Each structure stands twice: as C-alpha cells, then as structure tokens.
Amino acid sequence: MAAGTIGAAVALIKRALARAFSRTEKVFEYAFGQRNNPFVSLGALGWYFYWIVAASGVYLYIFFDTGITDAYASVEYMTHDQWYAAGLMRSLHRYASDALVVVVVLHLLREFAHDRMRGRHFFAWLTGVPLLAFIYICGISGYWLVWDQLAQYIALATTEWLDTLPVFGEPIANNFLNNTTLGGRFFTLMVFIHIFGPLFMLLLMWVHIQRHSGARVNPPKSLAIGTLAMMVALSFAYPAVSQGPADLDMVPTSVGLDWYYLAAYPLLDVIPGGQLWLYIFGCFVLFSLLPWLPPEKPAPPALVNLDNCNGCARCFDDCPFGALAMVPRTDGHTYDLEPIVNPANCTSCGICAGSCPTSTPFRRAGPIQPGIELPDRTIGALRDELVAEHRSDGPHILVFGCETSNVSELRQHGAHVIELPCVGMLPPSFVDFALARRHADGVMIAGCAEGDCFHRLGNEWTMARMAGERDPYLRRRVDKRRLSLNWLPRDAARRRHKAFEEFRTALTEIDDA
Ligand code: HEM
Numbered sequence: 001m002a003a004g005t006i007g008a009a010v011a012l013i014k015r016a017l018a019r020a021f022s023r024t025e026k027v028f029e030y031a032f033g034q035r036n037n038p039f040v041s042l043g044a045l046g047w048y049f050y051w052i053v054a055a056s057g058v059y060l061y062i063f064f065d066t067g068i069t070d071a072y073a074s075v076e077y078m079t080h081d082q083w084y085a086a087g088l089m090r091s092l093h094r095y096a097s098d099a100l101v102v103v104v105v106l107h108l109l110r111e112f113a114h115d116r117m118r119g120r121h122f123f124a125w126l127t128g129v130p131l132l133a134f135i136y137i138c139g140i141s142g143y144w145l146v147w148d149q150l151a152q153y154i155a156l157a158t159t160e161w162l163d164t165l166p167v168f169g170e171p172i173a174n175n176f177l178n179n180t181t182l183g184g185r186f187f188t189l190m191v192f193i194h195i196f197g198p199l200f201m202l203l204l205m206w207v208h209i210q211r212h213s214g215a216r217v218n219p220p221k222s223l224a225i226g227t228l229a230m231m232v233a234l235s236f237a238y239p240a241v242s243q244g245p246a247d248l249d250m251v252p253t254s255v256g257l258d259w260y261y262l263a264a265y266p267l268l269d270v271i272p273g274g275q276l277w278l279y280i281f282g283c284f285v286l287f288s289l290l291p292w293l294p295p296e297k298p299a300p301p302a303l304v305n306l307d308n309c310n311g312c313a314r315c316f317d318d319c320p321f322g323a324l325a326m327v328p329r330t331d332g333h334t335y336d337l338e339p340i341v342n343p344a345n346c347t348s349c350g351i352c353a354g355s356c357p358t359s360t361p362f363r364r365a366g367p368i369q370p371g372i373e374l375p376d377r378t379i380g381a382l383r384d385e386l387v388a389e390h391r392s393d394g395p396h397i398l399v400f401g402c403e404t405s406n407v408s409e410l411r412q413h414g415a416h417v418i419e420l421p422c423v424g425m426l427p428p429s430f431v432d433f434a435l436a437r438r439h440a441d442g443v444m445i446a447g448c449a450e451g452d453c454f455h456r457l458g459n460e461w462t463m464a465r466m467a468g469e470r471d472p473y474l475r476r477r478v479d480k481r482r483l484s485l486n487w488l489p490r491d492a493a494r495r496r497h498k499a500f501e502e503f504r505t506a507l508t509e510i511d512d513a
C-alpha cells in the first residue's frame with residue numbers, strides 16, 4: 001500500500017517534471033538549435049566542467065601554499081597580483097564548479113523525468129547517486145582551503161555538524177575554537193581530500209558510463225566554446241574573491257554563501273545536526289531506490305540465432321549499451337565469431353536487429369529469422385504489420401516511430417503507424433520493401449530529437465543508414481522523395497503532425513506530376 005502510494009507520487013512528479021523540461025527546452029532549442037541545445041548534452045557538459053575545474057585546479061596548485069598560515073596570502077596573491085592568469089583560473093575554478101552542480105542536478109532530474117533509470121538502465125542512476133556526494137565533498141573542501149571568513153564559518157559549522165555523528169572520540173570542532181587551538185592537521189586533511197576527492201570522482205564518472213558504448217562525454221564544439229567564453233567573460237567581470245582572513249578569535253558576523261554548495265548550512269540553524277544527517281541519508285536511500293519505484297517488468301533481452309548469423313559484428317558495433325560481445329564460434333560454422341548477449345545490460349531496444357544484414361523482408365522461403373532479434377518483437381512480425389491492409393484517403397503513408405514518443409497520434413490523421421522500441425530497430429531494407437512492393441506511397445520515420453535518443457544511438461544510426469553512410473545501407477534505388485525523416489522531441493505532437501501533412505502534400509504532388 002505504502003509502496004503503491006510512493007509509486008503514484010513518483011509518477012506524478014515525473015510527469016510534472018517532463019512537462020516543465022519540455023516547455024523550457026522548446027525555448028532553448030529555438031535559441032541554440034536542436035544539436036546545441038544544452039539540455040540534450042547535460043551529462044557531456046558535466047564532464048566538460050569537470051575538466052575545466054581539474055585543469056584550473058592544477059594551475060592554482062602551483063601557487064597555492066598548503067600550510068594554514070600562508071594559504072590565505074597565497075590565494076590573495078593569485079587573485080590580485082596575478083589576476084590575469086591565476087586569478088582568472090580561480091574564477092574559472094569556482095564558476096565551473098557551480099556550473100557542474102547545475103548541469104548534474106538538471107541531468108539527473110531529466111533522466112528521471114524521461115524514465116531513463118528504470119529496468120536495466122538502473123546502473124547509471126545507482127552509480128550517479130554517490131557522485132552527488134563526491135561533488136559536494138570536493139566543493140566544500142575547496143572553500144575550506146581559502147582560509148578566509150567563509151572557510152572559518154564552514155570549518156566550524158562542518159566540524160560541529162560532524163560531531164553530532166557518534167564517530168569521533170573527542171569533538172573535532174575543538175580544533176577551531178580559537179587561534180591557540182588551531183592546528184594544521186585538519187587543514188592538511190582538507191588539502192588531501194580536495195586533491196584525491198576529484199580523482200575518485202573521475203573514477204566513479206568512468207564507472208558511471210561503463211554500460212554506455214561510446215558515451216557522449218564531449219558537448220558539441222560550439223556549445224563548449226560558447227560556454228567557456230561566457231565563463232571567461234564572467235570571470236573578468238565578477239572575479240572570485242575571498243571574504244577577509246579567518247580569525248578564530250572573532251566570530252564572523254556575516255558571510256556570503258555559495259548556494260550551489262553550501263545551501264544545507266543555514267539549515268543547521270533551524271534543524272539539529274543529527275536530524276539533518278538523517279534527512280540527508282534518507283534522501284540518498286530514497287534516491288537510490290527510485291529506479292525500482294515502482295519496479296519495471298523488463299522486456300526479454302535480444303536472442304541470437306546462430307543458423308542465420310555470419311559473424312559480421314554489425315550488431316556488436318551498433319549496440320548502445322555494451323550488451324554484446326563477439327566470441328569464437330561455438331557451432332562449428334566456418335565463420336570465426338558469433339555474438340553473445342549479456343542479458344543484464346540489454347535494454348531490449350532492438351537496434352541490433354536493425355543492424356543485422358539478415359533482417360530482410362525480401363526473403364521468400366520460410367519465416368524470417370535474422371541472426372539477432374527481440375523475441376517479443378520479431379522482425380517477422382514487423383513484416384506482417386507492414387503488409388497488413390490499411391486504408392487511407394490520399395497517399396498511403398507508413399510511419400515507423402518509437403514507442404517512447406506519442407507517434408501513435410498520427411493514426412487519427414490516417415497514417416499507418418508501426419511502433420518500435422526504437423526506430424534504430426528498423427532495417428533499411430524495410431523502407432525499400434514497403435516502397436518497391438507498393439505497400440506504401442511514402443515512408444516516414446519519426447524518432448527522438450537529434451542527440452537525444454531514448455536508446456542513445458538509435459536515431460544517429462538510422463540517419464547514417466538512410467544516408468548510405470553506415471551498414472546496412474538503404475539501397476540507392478529508393479526514391480528519397482518518398483522517405484521523410486523526422487527527429488523531434490518525444491511530445492512534439494503538433495510539429496510531428498505538421499511534418500506528416502507536409503509529407504502527404506509532397507507525395508500528392510509527386511503522384512499528380
Ligand atoms: C559528475 C556527475 C555526472 C556526470 C559527469 C554524468 C555524465 C553522464 C554521461 C556522459 C552519461 C551518458 C550520456 C550518453 O552518452 O548517453 C550519463 C548518463 C546517465 N546518467 Fe549521469 N552523470 C553524472 C551524474 C549523474 C547523477 C547524479 C545521476 C543520477 C543520480 C545520473 C544518472 C544518469 C542516468 C540515469 C543516465 C542514463 C542511463 C541510460 O541511458 O541508461 N548521472 N551521465
């Protein structure tokens with residue numbers, strides 16, 4: 001009962017978030033174009049900001065004095081005397097760290113809203129949760145190193161907060177009571193955490209994308225250059241500065257907080273530290289469980305049929321989730337290799353079936369059974385759907401669309417819609433077959449927006465296959481005027497309908513000519 005209520009609440013939040021993203025992204029898409037829309041590159045931007053933080057951090061370390069007595073002065077030297085280089089690096093270090101928080105929070109909310117964390121997608125989510133903790137540990141330890149009044153506030157608040165945990169023998173906040181009790185021990189520990197924390201974080205970021213073949217870790221070039229230029233301009237206009245030297249004999253009356261990293265600290269004034277730990281721990285547990293709230297019944301993974309496999313490895317090359325491996329042949333065939341499926345990684349996207357050269361509807365003898373396909377969404381059944389009788393006024397348009405979009409709405413406008421787990425499951429020979437055998441006057445492929453495929457690479461591979469740039473190619477004889485490719489956000493029903501009507505008009509004109 002409780003699980004059901006939480007599941008319903010999660011679904012409600014998901015829908016509201018998806019709507020909010022959709023509206024906001026429309027504006028960004030208008031301003032930046034589909035490919036450069038930052039919302040479709042949030043994970044890649046996370047990597048990008050990480051590298052900016054790391055590179056600027058290495059530069060700062062050259063001039064930074066790691067002893068507590070001289071740290072402040074060394075940061076002041078960088079900020080004021082070397083404002084054009086180390087000062088710029090300091091500002092970039094801060095602004096890229098803040099930007100990292102923003103893009104990672106948006107990234108996780110977006111993955112959540114689009115449901116890309118359930119079933120066999122859970123791995124990235126589960127490895128993402130500790131990444132959040134690492135980002136905060138690295139950020140907070142960084143503010144500590146400046147040893148200004150903000151650092152003093154953080155040092156005292158953090159150690160008092162840590163003292164509410166039954167871990168330390170004697171209160172660690174005692175280190176920061178006044179200038180005489182101040183020791184360099186904790187400061188050295190912070191320097192250590194601030195250097196090794198980001199290295200562990202990098203390792204975790206690498207683990208995070210292990211189930212993604214060819215993960216997108218670089219944003220589009222123009223987006224990367226534009227973002228960096230904006231941050232450099234911001235760094236010169238509003239350079240990062242310190243807030244007066246720390247002095248433990250005085251209590252800082254007011255400090256300016258970086259709300260991206262330090263938002264939890266003011267809460268300590270109203271919530272007891274122990275209780276705040278419990279809330280944060282509870283949020284982390286709830287967050288980790290989200291992929292199973294409610295649990296998803298996964299579709300069966302892809303199945304290999306060795307009788308029809310020649311070991312060409314196209315399925316292996318195209319699988320977006322690293323679910324396939326090519327291993328030595330086990331059936332005594334003359335081919336060297338065969339694919340094997342790792343069911344734990346397979347998201348049942350069907351893209352491998354679209355890449356297999358044996359997935360062709362032109363075969364006549366016996367039922368179609370390609371080298372690899374989804375057992376509950378076979379290529380034979382796809383052919384049956386294609387040849388099924390369909391009536392429409394005007395040109396007969398066959399639409400292949402993704403189940404994750406609302407492409408089915410085109411049915412009410414007379415389209416013969418076939419939904420697939422991903423358009424990447426469509427072998428190009430089906431387009432040829434539909435047109436050559438007059439099962440359709442035109443074929444429309446309606447997939448996710450560029451760079452934003454639910455199954456990561458399905459739209460990219462389809463574009464390349466249809467353009468004759470990736471195996472299996474669409475045959476040259478196909479009249480391209482009768483093929484319409486549409487890459488739109490999943491809920492862009494009106495724009496998809498408009499594209500459909502334009503295609504219908506174009507087909508009518510071709511037939512009338
Ligand atoms: C430093 C922080 C992070 C970075 C740099 C990062 C980066 C990335 C990248 C590059 C991808 C692959 C994009 C692609 O090629 O399709 C990805 C996917 C993903 N990330 Fe993150 N991420 C971060 C944190 C998080 C967090 C905190 C969460 C959630 C708790 C999360 C959840 C996901 C999910 C659900 C996916 C997609 C999984 C799928 O499609 O199967 N990430 N991330």
Ligand code: SF4
Binds near residue numbers: 321348
């Ligand atoms: S169905 Fe998708 S994830 Fe599974 S093996 Fe095929 S391409 Fe890979």
Ligand code: SF4
Binds near residue numbers: 309314339357
């Ligand atoms: S694409 Fe088809 S024929 Fe080639 S290795 Fe994969 S299953 Fe075998």
